[in-house]
Amino acid sequence: MHFGKQFKEYREEYLRMKQLEAAYELKIDPAALSNYERSERGFPNDLLPVVKETFSIPDDYFLAMILGTPLKAVRDPNISQPVKAAEVQEKYMDSFIDRHRQLFEESPELREFVAIISQMTKKDRRNYLNSNKALLSLFLKYVKEQDTE
Template sequence: MDRKDRNFGKQFKEYREEYLDIKQLEAAERLSISSSALSNYETKNRDLTPDMLAEIKRTFDIPDDYFLAMIMGEPLRDVKSKRHEHAGKTNEIRTHYRNQFIEQHRGLLEESNELREVIAIASSLSAKQRRIYFNSIKSNIAVFKSFIDKNQ
């Protein structure tokens, strides 16, 4: 893999944070990889395979001009500067990602009383309380995953 290809991970991290406004853990879950694997891709400690590049583009529905800039090692700001409505495009990309995510998981929300209950509780909390609530849920999930991994 050449030097330009190795920049993809760094640029994907920028894209994920700035355009999609998602955390590394969410991105890793969507890609069905560990957050440490994604971290290694983003910090250039691990090479991205062509299959993983394709999976990233598909999973996050990255527009061709941004994906090409990432592949070519061109700064994303160069893509942005070509657009007169950068803020609008960022919001459009973010909205598209969130709508796609909601559609993909709509069935789970419809069938799971427990998930709806978690959301109902969260909606009654302040932003600070909600952050603590979700972080406690994430901690419990990590314990659960560890338990499952040990028993498989």
Template sequence: MRSFGAQFKEYRESYLNITQTEAAAALNMKKESLSQYERDHRNFPPEDYKLAREIFQIPDDYFIAMVTGVPLKSVRAKEQSLPEVTKDLRVSYQDHFLEQFEDVILQNDEMRELIALVALLDKKYQRQLLNTFKGFTSLYQNEITKNERLKKELDECKRQSKA
């Protein structure tokens, strides 16, 4: 029987065609944690099943297969071809994704400008720029985490010195 994490990986890759980073961000978890769940190094938390189902708009029959370990390719095998199913699920997820982040795009001049600038580039350069941007974002997040940790330690030291 396949674990929920392995089933989720198959669904994410084969049906939604989204990256692990994107999925982890949507689930509000670290990419490393999701990787461990998908590789069966840790069990996917059952309390996150419902969250994954809602965020990724997983249809009932696929969700039941994921929970029970039934191969996803056997679901709807007789009704639709895999490309049709994949397209439908991907479109559903993309619609949900756009709804989820619509405010970020519409209310942020810099985001709209960035999207417009990236759209002007060739596909090759789009990927290069966006991968560079992801790298900078990761460094930035690490610095924020480090600064927050240092601030907590400093506050704790101040509190202890007053006592």
């Protein structure tokens, strides 16, 4: 099955999403997604509908991904690639916000965090978030080690 490679193309070109974010959205290990995208392991059939729904993949693109048809073959020639990508990204972001709305509603700390980082320059925000992402990764590794002891 070609789905993994097709999904990688869709994720990178249309969603402009990193693999780690996609793995977290799918609630799977990032290494597993990497294996699926490199076709080292087949994409599990039970994960396919989750992928379609999570990333709001249009039916024609999803079918092409399953059949291994190049995604450029299903592109509407009347719609420019950047416009289609923006459309897909917007649809995904809307569904992402809807799925995580409750987290923002229940967590004043998260809202405060977002308000603070929204005041930073783009460069400072990127540096700050990357630093925090590294710290969070260490924290999650520590928690996982504690759970196995």
